[in-house]
Amino acid sequence: MNSILLVDDERWVRTALRYSIKKLFPSFQIAHECENGLEALDWMKQNQADLILTDIRMPLMDGLVFIKQLREENEQNDIIIISGYDDFPFVQEALRLGVTDYLLKPVQDSDLKQCLEQWKKKRSRAEKEENSKIDNESFPPSTIERVLQYIKETPLREITLAETAKQLHVNPSYLSQLFKQHLNKNFVDYVTEQRIEEAKRLLTATSLRMSEIAERLGYSDLAYFSNIFKRMTGSSPSNYRKSSRSL
Structure with a gap:
């Protein structure tokens, strides 16, 4: 899209x-x-x-x-x-x-x-x-492993394609194509998935306000965060929190 x-x-x-x-x-x-x-x-x-x-x-x-x-x-x-x-x-x-x-x-x-x-x-x-x-080049397996490790160790609110490429000393376009080739998804979609998984954890395990959770994940607009969360989970953040606590 x-x-x-x-x-x-x-x-x-x-x-x-x-x-x-x-x-x-x-x-x-x-x-x-x-x-x-x-x-x-x-x-x-x-x-x-x-x-x-x-x-x-x-x-x-x-x-x-x-x-x-x-x-x-x-x-x-x-x-x-x-x-x-x-x-x-x-x-x-x-x-x-x-x-x-x-x-x-x-x-x-x-x-x-x-x-x-x-x-x-x-x-x-x-x-x-x-x-x-990309098809005519060979990528060291360690490159994608370094990318995934960087994402795992870096606060999600700080992760962007440009910054990740800068930290790993690669071209952003190269990094984007590398992701598609190895993980069959683009970089932004992968990071969004990680953010939503962390949002689920925070909604279930903490009493943080929705705005605080959104900010921790890098979303300055609460409505935008809520729309993405609902699109990916089928439930709004508030409803997800209610249902998880009723179990």
């Missing part, structure tokens, strides 16, 4: 984008929404998204500074920027920073569809090329 992070200070814009994306691409998932670049950076420290749609002009931290910060932290997410007609100099700067594409406000469904379809094709080609490269 392709996951998307929406970053725009205008709520109605985020709502319109979310509605259009779900209508045009039902398989896409809106992972989260943020009002500015600073909030998005904070979310990205503990979470991942395949694609970021971000406005240029926002308070606290605008889109350009947000993108620069991501690149400085070696985050190579695909990014599509949203801008007004008067923002073209900013668009040029963003393109130099390696953004995938840009959309003009107000965003039309036809433009959004074309943009996301092109992104899907580009992503598919890149994955095929990477898989072909």
Whole structure:
């Protein structure tokens, strides 16, 4: 599933984008929404998204500074920027920073569809090329063992693909493909599974508040944590706690 992070200070814009994306691409998932670049950076420290749609002009931290910060932290997410007609100099700067594409406000469904379809094709080609490269390489068994050991020993709230790759001195793309090859799942899904298992333990064995548990696991947004927990377990965190204590 392709996951998307929406970053725009205008709520109605985020709502319109979310509605259009779900209508045009039902398989896409809106992972989260943020009002500015600073909030998005904070979310990205503990979470991942395949694609970021971000406005240029926002308070606290605008889109350009947000993108620069991501690149400085070696985050190579695909990014599509949203801008007004008067923002073209900013668009040029963003393109130099390696953004995938840009959309003009107000965003039309036809433009959004074309943009996301092109992104899907580009992503598919890149994955095929990477898989072909991976198939022709041999990985030391110790590499994946080191990754799993690092995840086991590191607080879950601190684990990201970029940081794990940095600590093990490997390329993030290499690490992502390594996971798929050896574990038949991607890195983010594996870490999410570990977080949910730890959430189950904390809900059963402690009296920590839901917000405290979410924070320990790296989720700054309680609603987002609750949605992931329910999607993976079929039960909300509060109901899971009640049922486990009634046994």
